[in-house]
Amino acid sequence: MAILVDRNTRLLVQGITGHEGEFHCRQMVAYGTQIVAGVTPGKGGQCVCAGQVPVFDTVEDAVTATGANASIVYVPAPSAPDAILEAADAGIPLIVCVTEGIPIHDMIRVCARLAREGVRLIGPNCPGVLSPGQANVGIIPGRVGMPGLVGVVSRSGTLTYEVIHALTRRGIGQSTCVGIGGDPVIGTTFVEVLEMFERDPLTEGVVLIGEIGGGDEERAAQFIAERMTKPVTAFVAGRAAPPDKRMGHAGAIIEGGSGGAAEKVAAFEAVGVQVAAHPGQIPDLIV
Amino acid sequence: MKLHEYQSKSIFALHGIPVPPGRVVTAPGEARRVAEDLGAPVAVKAQVLVGGRGKAGGIQLAGTPDEAEKVAAALLKAEVKGLPVHHVLVEAAADIRQEMYLGIAVDRNLRRVTVMASTEGGVEIEQVARDNPQAIKRAVIDPSLGLGSDQALTLARGIGLADDLYAAFSDIVRGLHEAFLACDGLLAEINPLVVTGAGDLVALDGKVVLDDNALFRHPALAQMRGAGEETPAERRAREAGLSYVYLGGDIGCMVNGAGLAMATIDTISFFGGAPANFLDVGGGARAERVEQALRLILGERGIRVVLINIFGGITRCDEVARGIVAALRTLEPSVPMVVRLVGTNEKQGRAILDASGQRLIVADTLVEAAQKAVSVMQGDGVANGDFG
Numbered sequence: 001m002a003i004l005v006d007r008n009t010r011l012l013v014q015g016i017t018g019h020e021g022e023f024h025c026r027q028m029v030a031y032g033t034q035i036v037a038g039v040t041p042g043k044g045g046q047c048v049c050a051g052q053v054p055v056f057d058t059v060e061d062a063v064t065a066t067g068a069n070a071s072i073v074y075v076p077a078p079s080a081p082d083a084i085l086e087a088a089d090a091g092i093p094l095i096v097c098v099t100e101g102i103p104i105h106d107m108i109r110v111c112a113r114l115a116r117e118g119v120r121l122i123g124p125n126c127p128g129v130l131s132p133g134q135a136n137v138g139i140i141p142g143r144v145g146m147p148g149l150v151g152v153v154s155r156s157g158t159l160t161y162e163v164i165h166a167l168t169r170r171g172i173g174q175s176t177c178v179g180i181g182g183d184p185v186i187g188t189t190f191v192e193v194l195e196m197f198e199r200d201p202l203t204e205g206v207v208l209i210g211e212i213g214g215g216d217e218e219r220a221a222q223f224i225a226e227r228m229t230k231p232v233t234a235f236v237a238g239r240a241a242p243p244d245k246r247m248g249h250a251g252a253i254i255e256g257g258s259g260g261a262a263e264k265v266a267a268f269e270a271v272g273v274q275v276a277a278h279p280g281q282i283p284d285l286i287v
Numbered sequence: 288m289k290l291h292e293y294q295s296k297s298i299f300a301l302h303g304i305p306v307p308p309g310r311v312v313t314a315p316g317e318a319r320r321v322a323e324d325l326g327a328p329v330a331v332k333a334q335v336l337v338g339g340r341g342k343a344g345g346i347q348l349a350g351t352p353d354e355a356e357k358v359a360a361a362l363l364k365a366e367v368k369g370l371p372v373h374h375v376l377v378e379a380a381a382d383i384r385q386e387m388y389l390g391i392a393v394d395r396n397l398r399r400v401t402v403m404a405s406t407e408g409g410v411e412i413e414q415v416a417r418d419n420p421q422a423i424k425r426a427v428i429d430p431s432l433g434l435g436s437d438q439a440l441t442l443a444r445g446i447g448l449a450d451d452l453y454a455a456f457s458d459i460v461r462g463l464h465e466a467f468l469a470c471d472g473l474l475a476e477i478n479p480l481v482v483t484g485a486g487d488l489v490a491l492d493g494k495v496v497l498d499d500n501a502l503f504r505h506p507a508l509a510q511m512r513g514a515g516e517e518t519p520a521e522r523r524a525r526e527a528g529l530s531y532v533y534l535g536g537d538i539g540c541m542v543n544g545a546g547l548a549m550a551t552i553d554t555i556s557f558f559g560g561a562p563a564n565f566l567d568v569g570g571g572a573r574a575e576r577v578e579q580a581l582r583l584i585l586g587e588r589g590i591r592v593v594l595i596n597i598f599g600g601i602t603r604c605d606e607v608a609r610g611i612v613a614a615l616r617t618l619e620p621s622v623p624m625v626v627r628l629v630g631t632n633e634k635q636g637r638a639i640l641d642a643s644g645q646r647l648i649v650a651d652t653l654v655e656a657a658q659k660a661v662s663v664m665q666g667d668g669v670a671n672g673d674f675g
Contacts, residue, residue, distance in 0.1 A: 023601075077500065077503075078503065078504075101500045102500060103471055103498050103500045103501035103504075104393055104471075104473065104498050104500065104501070105393075105400075105468065105471055105498070105501070106501075107398075108393065108398055108399065108400065108430050109430045109431075111398045112398070112399075112429070112430045112431060113431075127600075139600060139601060140600065141599070141600045141630060141631060144630070154546070155546065156544065156545065156546020156547065156550075157544050157545075157546060157547075157570075157600070158542075158543055158544025158546065158547040158598045158600060159544060159546030159547040159549075159550050160546070161598050161600055161630065162547055162550070162598050162653065165598070165629070165630075166652075182545060182546065184393065184395045185393065185395060185398050209546070211546055211549060212549070213395075214395040214396065215395070215396050216395075216396075219396070235550070237546050237549035237550045237553060238549040238553065239553045239556065240534070240549075240552045240553050240555075240556040240562060241532075241549060241552070241565070242532070242534065245532045245565075246530075246532075247530075247532060247545055247548070247549050247565055248530040248544075248545025248546075248548060248549075248565070248567040249545045249546070250499075250500060251395070252545060252546075252549065256411075256412070256413035256416075257413050257417075258413075277553075277557050278550065278553055278554040278557050278653070278654065278657075279550050279554070279653060280554070280652060280653060280654035
């Protein structure tokens with residue numbers, strides 16, 4: 001089992017003929033992900049990825065022809081919000097958006113729409129979702145993972161690979177690895193992913209990788225205290241970060257004295273979650 | 288991107304928010320002329336992007352044009368909280384009866400724009416939020432409905448505003464919301480919003496923070512970025528497409544990915560080292576970018592060792608290794624370099640480093656890299672014999 005994506009996922013790639021889209025499409029197909037269609041307006045009728053993936057002009061056409069049930073968005077930031085909404089309008093229930101640099105006000109409008117319509121968005125500015133051995137939707141290097149029983153959820157990209165890699169090296173496999181994205185306004189938060197892992201019968205524990213900025217980690221801690229029965233191990237990046245400086249991710253900033261790592265670590269420790277001091281400690285803390 | 292007070296007020300004025308008459312100047316003589324035009328007394332305000340400017344002496348009153356010139360001359364030579372003053376805003380001094388706070392920001396947790404108002408103006412809103420949270424009234428805006436006039440009224444009533452000011456206050460709330468959306472703001476603040484002796488509402492100070500991700504559709508606003516917001520190194524980094532924050536220590540860091548870059552400086556700190564910077568070289572880092580990043584790191588004072596931590600995904604380790612070797616040949620740094628390359632094409636990357644003849648300390652894991660960087664400065668790293 002896994003959450004969000006598995007071998008039954010029929011994936012559509014938006015922005016498939018772009019540099020990023022095409023490159024990662026090949027990687028995902030090589031991993032064994034079922035990619036059923038691509039969309040690039042004006043390029044309908046082509047086939048990409050060694051002729052295996054048909055391209056359509058619109059998401060609606062692609063869904064009608066192929067029964068796609070999930071979409072990954074590689075469309076550049078100025079058009080990505082519209083691409084997400086187009087997928088939602090065509091009835092796609094799960095959208096993963098890798099695109100970095102989408103204006104926050106666009107995401108506020110998009111998230112409000114998707115929430116009303118019950119569409120699940122992962123990201124934006126995220127590495128995607130990997131269910132090892134089943135499907136890889138995004139840009140996580142698939143070979144760092146291995147199938148297993150630990151769920152991973154993270155606001156970061158390469159730090160997520162680092163942690164998955166560390167787990168795999170120690171023989172700790174993963175059920176699903178979810179990168180929720182480093183922006184201040186994202187479609188899916190820690191709490192929602194924790195809830196999915198809690199319900200997933202084959203996930204036995206969770207590794208949560210947070211970072212400075214916002215209050216998502218604090219709410220996750222509260223959820224863990226109130227609702228989680230499975231053990232959670234955490235790491236919070238940015239203990240050494242100064243206030244009022246954006247640390248790369250649009251959302252990673254300590255503002256007005258809040259969003260610092262110390263408060264987040266304290267919130268986790270207060271509810272019995274073990275917090276690693278550095279990523280290398282995470283595998284040691286998993287029981 | 289943060290805007291100066293005078294820039295923020297020019298945006299406010301475009302959206303119908305009353306601001307004191309005034310002009311921004313760069314020379315004391317101009318300050319005198321503005322004071323003459325306005326009629327003294329005037330406030331002379333240093334334009335620096337830092338909070339608590341007033342308390343630090345950055346805002347001075349002048350009773351005459353002479354005095355305005357003198358005060359401006361002093362401010363333009365001074366530093367306010369360590370920042371140089373390039374501009375001063377000279378504006379008519381206000382007759383203040385009451386100070387309030389009005390702000391609008393994105394509430395990340397709610398994923399909504401939120402308007403905040405408080406009668407406790409003139410102090411930092413974060414301070415009020417900590418000491419007296421009841422004093423702040425909020426209105427959360429539904430993006431599909433926009434700001435309702437009822438919401439502005441509820442705020443006015445909530446902070447106990449006199450009835451005769453409701454209409455003027457509502458107009459200002461509406462204007463601020465309009466300005467905020469029009470410029471893709473992350474924050475727009477009027478602090479203080481004052482009631483004058485004559486019973487008018489005026490925005491006495493202004494602060495706007497723009498969403499850098501939206502500047503592509505606001506070319507005029509993008510040009511407002513001035514000197515003083517960034518250090519020269521931060522500006523070079525932005526122009527090179529690198530994400531960079533100077534931290535002041537002696538271990539320079541080059542990492543791909545923001546989260547991993549933060550985790551790297553955390554790990555260095557954990558092992559007792561002092562990271563000099565946060566630097567995200569970005570995804571798919573090409574040789575040229577690697578070189579720019581190294582140049583930037585080595586350009587800071589006091590760097591005693593450099594740690595390069597690359598987890599290859601889209602980024603290929605061989606490409607990064609070529610960049611490192613090219614950069615080292617050009618820059619010939621005198622400090623030791625600790626390199627950890629893992630992920631896509633790591634074997635090829637390592638082979639390129641080995642064949643380069645450069646003296647590099649190679650590490651397998653982040654922990655090992657951090658430990659080596661810290662110990663090499665304490666003088667025992669070389670003894671490990673890990674030069675590649």
